[in-house]
Amino acid sequence: MADTVGTEGIKVIKAPRFRQLKKGETRKHIINVLVRNELGVLARIATLIAGKGYNIEGLSVGETHEKGVSRMTIEVIGDDIVIDQVVKQLRKLIDTLKVRDLTDIPHVERELVLVKVHTPTSRARDEILRIVEIFRGKVVDVSQETYTIEITGDEEKINAFVELLKPFGIKELARTGKIAMRREMFIEENVQE
Amino acid sequence: MSRKGADIVIETLKEEGVEVIFGLPGGAIMEVYDALYRDGSILHVLARHEQGAGHMAEGYAKVTGKVGVAMTTSGPGATNIVTPIADAYMDSVPLVVITGQVPTHLIGNDAFQEVDIVGITRPVTKHNFLVRAIEELPLLIREAFYIAGTGRPGPVLVDIPKDITQQLSEVGIPSEDKVKAALPGYKPHVEGNIQQIKKAAKLIMEAKKPVLYVGGGAVNSEAQEELIQLAEMMRIPVTTTTQGKGAFPENHPLALRMLGMHGTYYANMAVYNADLLIAVGARFDDRVTGKIEEFAPDAKIIHIDIDPASISKNITVDVPIVGDVKIVLGKLINELKRKGAKILHPEDRQKWIEQIEKWKKMYPLTYKNSKEVIKPQYVIEQIYEATGGDAIITVGVGQHQMWAAMYYKYSFPRQFLNSGGLGTMGFGLPAAIGAKIGRPDKEVFCIDGDGSFIMTMQEIVTAVQYKIPVKVAIVNNAYLGMVRQWQELFYDSRYSEVDLSLQPDFVKLAESMGAVGFRAEKPKEVREILEEAMKIDDKPVIMDFVVDREENVLPMVPAGKSYREMILEDGKKADAETMYLVG
Ligand SMILES: Cc1ncc(C[n+]2csc(CCOP(=O)(O)OP(=O)(O)O)c2C)c(N)n1
Numbered sequence: 001m002a003d004t005v006g007t008e009g010i011k012v013i014k015a016p017r018f019r020q021l022k023k024g025e026t027r028k029h030i031i032n033v034l035v036r037n038e039l040g041v042l043a044r045i046a047t048l049i050a051g052k053g054y055n056i057e058g059l060s061v062g063e064t065h066e067k068g069v070s071r072m073t074i075e076v077i078g079d080d081i082v083i084d085q086v087v088k089q090l091r092k093l094i095d096t097l098k099v100r101d102l103t104d105i106p107h108v109e110r111e112l113v114l115v116k117v118h119t120p121t122s123r124a125r126d127e128i129l130r131i132v133e134i135f136r137g138k139v140v141d142v143s144q145e146t147y148t149i150e151i152t153g154d155e156e157k158i159n160a161f162v163e164l165l166k167p168f169g170i171k172e173l174a175r176t177g178k179i180a181m182r183r184e185m186f187i188e189e190n191v192q193e
Numbered sequence: 194m195s196r197k198g199a200d201i202v203i204e205t206l207k208e209e210g211v212e213v214i215f216g217l218p219g220g221a222i223m224e225v226y227d228a229l230y231r232d233g234s235i236l237h238v239l240a241r242h243e244q245g246a247g248h249m250a251e252g253y254a255k256v257t258g259k260v261g262v263a264m265t266t267s268g269p270g271a272t273n274i275v276t277p278i279a280d281a282y283m284d285s286v287p288l289v290v291i292t293g294q295v296p297t298h299l300i301g302n303d304a305f306q307e308v309d310i311v312g313i314t315r316p317v318t319k320h321n322f323l324v325r326a327i328e329e330l331p332l333l334i335r336e337a338f339y340i341a342g343t344g345r346p347g348p349v350l351v352d353i354p355k356d357i358t359q360q361l362s363e364v365g366i367p368s369e370d371k372v373k374a375a376l377p378g379y380k381p382h383v384e385g386n387i388q389q390i391k392k393a394a395k396l397i398m399e400a401k402k403p404v405l406y407v408g409g410g411a412v413n414s415e416a417q418e419e420l421i422q423l424a425e426m427m428r429i430p431v432t433t434t435t436q437g438k439g440a441f442p443e444n445h446p447l448a449l450r451m452l453g454m455h456g457t458y459y460a461n462m463a464v465y466n467a468d469l470l471i472a473v474g475a476r477f478d479d480r481v482t483g484k485i486e487e488f489a490p491d492a493k494i495i496h497i498d499i500d501p502a503s504i505s506k507n508i509t510v511d512v513p514i515v516g517d518v519k520i521v522l523g524k525l526i527n528e529l530k531r532k533g534a535k536i537l538h539p540e541d542r543q544k545w546i547e548q549i550e551k552w553k554k555m556y557p558l559t560y561k562n563s564k565e566v567i568k569p570q571y572v573i574e575q576i577y578e579a580t581g582g583d584a585i586i587t588v589g590v591g592q593h594q595m596w597a598a599m600y601y602k603y604s605f606p607r608q609f610l611n612s613g614g615l616g617t618m619g620f621g622l623p624a625a626i627g628a629k630i631g632r633p634d635k636e637v638f639c640i641d642g643d644g645s646f647i648m649t650m651q652e653i654v655t656a657v658q659y660k661i662p663v664k665v666a667i668v669n670n671a672y673l674g675m676v677r678q679w680q681e682l683f684y685d686s687r688y689s690e691v692d693l694s695l696q697p698d699f700v701k702l703a704e705s706m707g708a709v710g711f712r713a714e715k716p717k718e719v720r721e722i723l724e725e726a727m728k729i730d731d732k733p734v735i736m737d738f739v740v741d742r743e744e745n746v747l748p749m750v751p752a753g754k755s756y757r758e759m760i761l762e763d764g765k766k767a768d769a770e771t772m773y774l775v776g
Contacts, residue, residue, distance in 0.1 A: 036378060039323060040311060047315050081505075088502035094320045094340060097378045 024080030034098040060177035109180040118169035199224035199358040215246040219266025221293030224358035241651040245623040247277020252627025268306030279317040283614025287346035296356040319347030344381030345500040385516030394528040400469035401541035409436030410474015419522035432460040438609040443602040453481035458556035477507040487755035573600035579723040584636040589621040589645025591675035593668040597640040619648030656733040657707040703735035712737040
């Protein structure tokens with residue numbers, strides 16, 4: 001067939017450089033979304049993320065100082081490229097005012113956790129209290145057999161705390177989901193000569 | 194002045210300049226139909242099925258560029274229109290769909306004819322609303338029109354509970370400024386970043402083997418002039434998708450026509466060998482790219498699109514430009530002119546154009562005609578000739594859709610209406626009715642498959658009622674032809690559930706509905722009945738073209754395969770070697 005195609009004069013050279021689709025890294029992203037608090041806005045956002053086949057790992061929502069405007073913090077594990085797509089599509093939603101992937105920019109994050117832990121012996125109670133103190137937690141409820149402890153912090157701190165309590169037996173645990181905010185940059189003052 | 198919610202709906206629609214509504218009434222929307230009746234100034238087209246109403250609104254919107262309006266009752270009325278809504282979403286068609294809902298106090302109670310249509314359509318609308326108070330009714334309707342018609346267009350649904358249509362209110366119709374102020378999160382990006390445009394201009398001047406790849410975004414933004422200017426000034430061949438057809442005239446010497454799965458050999462070869470691909474209002478759909486890793490493997494890519502989320506979605510691009518296609522192309526042309534619009538490698542560009550001419554001669558679109566049986570491609574060619582290439586064509590989905598895309602040459606935007614994204618069989622006839630209402634000055638042909646036609650054929654009655662003289666040409670192979678073709682090619686000809694040889698007598702069917710019916714069984718009859726049909730201007734005509742049953746649509750790039758694996762007319766595979774042409 002090569003002789004019927006009229007390619008005289010044109011050299012058949014190398015095989016093509018196939019277009020490579022970049023594969024992103026899969027990791028946890030933390031996305032901040034400022035939304036108008038309209039009917040169904042949460043469902044819209046959840047539908048969009050689920051539509052990409054991703055599970056929402058953490059979610060917190062609450063009204064900001066502006067009436068009718070809420071801040072959502074969403075944690076989702078996914079491919080960097082697909083998350084970039086999710087962010088663009090979130091921006092397209094009519095009710096979103098601002099969408100930002102905080103994962104790679106300096107930010108503050110906090111989560112509040114309530115843990116109900118067994119206190120079988122008085123030694124255990126003492127030890128737990130010491131841990132709570134070190135982690136700047138607070139015992140907010142006490143019964144004969146349990147402490148309920150409140151602690152806030154970033155993911156690392158909370159995970160470490162929970163690990164330390166596990167040997168005593170955790171009865172219940174509740175997390176609020178992270179809230180997060182971008183850190184303000186310090187702007188170095190320009191000294192004019 | 195105090196008036197009912199229903200009257201506010203009609204008042205707001207009039208404020209938006211709505212001239213026609215496609216719909217079908219029922220319990221939850223009766224107040225609005227009563228207001229429509231009392232007002233009497235908006236044409237309402239009573240479809241025979243809500244799906245028909247939705248596609249009619251799409252057809253109207255696609256030919257006029259205006260927002261199409263459809264209206265249904267709650268429950269089944271609303272679910273029946275979900276398909277056209279999804280269709281409009283995929284193909285970026287501006288639509289406002291108004292649905293009745295059960296009264297507010299019954300919502301969530303599984304009331305009679307209640308469905309959560311806002312929930313159901315959330316993933317297939319650009320936005321949707323449930324109206325919760327009569328005071329917000331006019332604002333939400335106006336927001337719906339604004340959202341549907343601006344930026345990347347799309348469908349917006351407004352669900353109105355019956356009690357709100359019955360309440361009285363003095364609320365006024367808000368101004369456009371109020372509407373924009375009520376949508377602080379919605380600011381369609383239009384201008385295009387000038388630095389990116391400069392980069393694009395540089396690439397275009399440097400390119401040796403550029404190709405313009407044009408999609409529906411170019412049609413939506415009315416960019417035909419700019420496209421022709423850019424292509425001619427910089428000598429760039431142009432390929433268009435099914436949605437982009439007519440944005441660049443297909444009889445232009447630089448036209449490569451359609452690319453992708455059923456694209457021309459020369460369009461696919463050009464894209465495969467290009468060193469620069471300029472995507473304009475197109476979205477790198479998998480039917481276009483085939484195996485994405487091997488799509489335009491040697492090309493740098495410039496992507497102009499109004500939707501930031503379309504960019505780098507399916508493919509990574511080198512120069513993304515977010516903005517309205519017409520505006521960005523205008524700026525790009527100015528930038529090129531500022532630099533003297535120089536082609537830096539004129540000899541290579543010349544060779545490139547010549548190479549493409551060779552490809553065009555080597556494998557033009559052809560088929561083997563016959564004197565005995567009607568070839569489907571022949572029917573399309575005859576329609577092209579009989580209409581002087583000037584008709585608006587709508588199609589269903591299947592082989593006939595591809596033949597209509599290949600063998601009719603489109604020369605103006607909004608001329609070819611097809612369900613490109615969702616691929617909805619049954620789109621053709623209702624879309625043709627909507628199109629004829631939008632463009633009564635044009636001949637409108639629906640080129641349909643026998644399978645597709647049956648899915649919405651009840652709308653012939655609608656066309657008869659409103660004296661809408663659409664011409665339906667059924668390319669009748671008595672098969673679900675496209676599925677049969679895939680079974681032949683990829684499933685060893687095991688024809689599973691595709692035989693439609695038990696079918697109505699389409700001529701009698703037409704007559705029973707008050708339309709005119711013709712049948713052609715021999716090639717020489719094709720032109721005769723076309724001429725007869727075109728004399729009729731007060732009712733629809735159905736032409737039953739009994740065609741060669743097992744004709745295939747070729748060339749074809751099998752799904753998910755590279756352009757190198759294109760199957761050509763004669764059944765041969767494109768020789769991979771011919772694809773590695775590096776100038
Ligand atoms: C609503 C719907 N159902 C099923 C399909 C799958 N499908 C794609 S093409 C096709 C066959 C179409 O047959 P026909 O309309 O007769 O056209 P032909 O291919 O024979 O020209 C089918 C069933 C579809 N696209 N849409």
